[in-house]
Amino acid sequence: MLVLHYTGMRDATAALDRLCDPAARVSAHYLVEEDGTIWRLVPESRRAFHAGVSCWEGERDLNSVSIGVEIVNPGHEWGYRPFAEAQMAAVERLCREILQRHPIPGHRVVGHADIAPERKTDPGELFDWPRLAGAGIGIWPEPSAVPSSGPVDHTQALADLATIGYCLAAETPAITAFQRRFRPARIDGVIDNQTAARLNEVQAAFARSRGSGISSGSPSG
Ligand SMILES: [Zn+2]
Known part of the structure; x- marks a missing residue:
């Protein structure tokens, strides 16, 4: 690492x-x-x-x-x-x-x-x-535009967080760390609609990096 x-x-x-x-x-x-x-x-x-x-x-x-x-x-x-x-x-x-x-x-x-x-x-x-x-160092996919409010699938968001690699001893600090790195516009530890969408696109990029092909955001399964 x-x-x-x-x-x-x-x-x-x-x-x-x-x-x-x-x-x-x-x-x-x-x-x-x-x-x-x-x-x-x-x-x-x-x-x-x-x-x-x-x-x-x-x-x-x-x-x-x-x-x-x-x-x-x-x-x-x-x-x-x-x-x-x-x-x-x-x-x-x-x-x-x-x-x-x-x-x-x-x-x-x-x-x-x-x-x-x-x-x-x-x-x-x-x-x-x-x-x-x-420069080929680490993973940071370009964020797509997402509305600021909307329904949030909390369970899916936490699954995405774990797929990326975060250990979930405590949820709020892990979400906060994720936001610091991948969604720095708002760092509050809350899984809002934009954080959930960002989690999903980041976990897809991490999954691709692992070569697993698993992307919960894609219809192919
Ligand atoms: Zn340090």
Whole structure:
């Protein structure tokens, strides 16, 4: 897996200090500064401590199967702000190189909030997932136009959420994490008509990525 984070600290120096402090027991394979500087902190062959208590596709020991990239941003606690162009260009280049070395499928490229929705919000709603998907990194289907109100099939929406890979220990945080990544216009943890429609098109894209051909939104079954 490839797990993207923001540092959520005041600046890059504070983040680097913490990631290099053995007592902190946190680490990541890479850190990308706002000016695009990339630090390699842990060899890719080694396990880093970045995912914490987390879950994706029913799998739980994610540090053992993932590469973690920390992207410098103060985060929601210290003043969340857009990711700089030079930084995004570096993230894109780094992720592309990682994917050349490791056959990580699109459905296993995630944000920290996706795998730990009850604890984490990173890299957050300002992160440019569409740009990365355009570069072949992760999955972000173009959203189709959907009316803001309409009937919602709650059961189907939760099934779609699980198909994508979210673990449903708690529903609202998982929906919120999904919205942060795939429907950032409104992040409230509520399965409204647009969220339900977005869930369905995203799960179809994830299902295609897995090669299963299962798409609950298509009549073919
Ligand atoms: Zn994180």
